[in-house]
Amino acid sequence: MSTSRQLVQKTLGKRYARERRFRWYGALSILVGILFLGFLLVTTVSNGYKAFVQTYVQIDVDLSAAQFGGEITPESIAAANFDGIIKDSLRNAFPEVSGRTDRRALYGLVSNGAQYDLREMLLEDPSLAGGVTPVWLLADDEVDVFMKGRIDRNEPEANRRLKDNAIGWIDQWVDEGRVEKRFNEPFFTNGDSREPEQAGIFGAIMGSFFTIAVCMLLAFPIGVAAAIYLQEFAPKNRITDIIEVNINNLAAVPSIIFGLLGLAIFLNAFGLPRSVPLVGGMVLSLMTLPTIIISSRAALAAVPPSIREAALGVGASPIQTVLHHVLPLAMPGMLTGSIIGLAQALGETAPLLVIGMVAFIVDVPTSPLDPGTALPVQIYLWSDSPERAFVERTSAAIMVLLMFLVAINGFIVLLRKKLERRW
């Protein structure tokens, strides 16, 4: 046996062991990534799923004619003091409660938005008024958090925001079947609020919608046109070379820099208003433009030259060739690229912070010129709030955002399957 063969044989076990280890490291790295993803999703869902239900309490509200100045008309309902009515009813439910602090704790069990809900309810159905009527009202966020089991009643009273007496009242209500968890409709229909139980994501969703709409209306036509020029018509010279390098670099510029651009140019030089989705959309369109241009160029490049040659051969001008023949064939690829850009823009936060879309805005925006915020910015805003109930809502808003992204990506996959063709 030759010596070199002995040498190989001797070290073979070691080499194989090293091979196995190396392979393990690879598998492990992927596993770490996937486990982290799972961990992130599981914590988000377990923190947030309970925000989709909301605690309501049933209270016998005294809606006798006396509360409305003797006569029940739409006008008298609109003018009535519902805050007082609810407080009276709470006092009637627990007549033994006395003293300012205790009474305030009692009033605190019901959301301070409940009075407006009650007014709406009566304006819609005035027949509810006229006597003592049991009504379901929105509970305060502390009650909600307690009912969802996130406050430990065994903890020392000083460490809880919900005190023993309040827990006693809630227990009594629970025994009487006066506490119920329902689907959290306000979360999907309200704008932002300082009170967690009244805060919703509808304002943020509309803000995101307008921002993305402006962004896409600008970025798609410009991006496609730029791609057509660069791919089909541009002469190969220094200038087009610079444009190309420039676009590739622009795609890697940190997003917050685009925010600075928007602040200096759109807000200060052009004097556009702060906090509006219009400006947000314009900033995001500049940010997504490189993505759209790059993917559109790839789509154009994938159309075989024979198509162009055939069109030119029967007498079409270069512009006609591209617009009538190449562009329709490249469109699915361009759409896919643009939707990827859209998904990027939907999750983007930093540039919107800089141009002032972080203001606390209760009203739901109805046009791109109304002050608004966006879904990721809303997540950022809520994540800063100290109330326990906002943690839940932040996670729920993240779930909604991720749901949108999943839907968009699903749509991309579908589009690819349906429309894209291979040559």
Add this chain to the structure above:
Amino acid sequence: MNILLLLFAGFILGPAFLILALNFTRHNRVLRKRVELLITTFLISCACIAIFTTVGIVLSVLFESIRFFQAVPITDFLFGLEWSPQTAIRSDQVGSSGAFGAVPLFAGTFLITIIAMIIAVPLGLMSAIYLSEYATPMVRAFAKPLLEILAGIPTVVYGFFAALTVAPMIRRTADSLGFDVSSESALAAGVVMGIMILPFVSSLSDDVINSVPQAMRDGSYGLGATRSETIRKVILPAALPGIVGSFLLAVSRAIGETMIVVMAAGLAANLTANPFESVTTVTVQIVTLLVGDQEFDSPKTLAAFALGLVLFVITLILNVIALRVVRKYKEQYE
């Protein structure tokens, strides 16, 4: 405002109008030529918008920075060791000059970037190697999209996760080991950022590794090398320029990343290399200086633009080098 709306209409309705015009003039050569000229002009102007964006970024950031450097000397900014801009809100205030030494911010950014790269580089590179060299098609079809999901998650989600879950976890672990860890430690932000750029490193490296010609692998196997030996001794050296390029792109992304550090890293400008302490970064300070009501002329606001300039220049240099390296590398095997 009105000019802007007109511009809007121009970009949205313009293409539709031009395409219609092209159809209407298809029998009239002279008119059609004119419409085609218009179309070409439109296409060129759209292609130039990318240039305008870059010029706009450079000009806006540069002008505001120059105004800032008129108030604060550039050497104080670049080499000063103390950062406390919050005192410079009003000019008539006592001690209104504030301190604009950005070194603690650069150090903080550097620290968090290093932590992120320590996580992302080995994990990303090993994932790429496994996916391109070892994984069966089935594993690849399953694992690659999962890693891509990681890349598609908005950074604000990572930030929330870092602040709410990872940071307390690190704190608890350290407490039980007897360490004292800040609740806004650089470690939490860095680790989560590392995971965020992991798929970025892995997909770029995957591309690079895949473009190494099969013949080089076959040659190595033919000499009796094992797979891992082939990877380490043949593929990685051959792919090294491309891999380095992808790392540089990842570094540039980590430096420019904003939301994770805004939510999970601190605001205090500590000059420290201890990952358990709280540090702040360039992007965090840009956001804090600009969020809320601000006077546009105060040095405090202008400082954000100076930081933006530094950020832009550094990431630009990294990107230019990285893109050039990757391009050169790919041409080599084409």
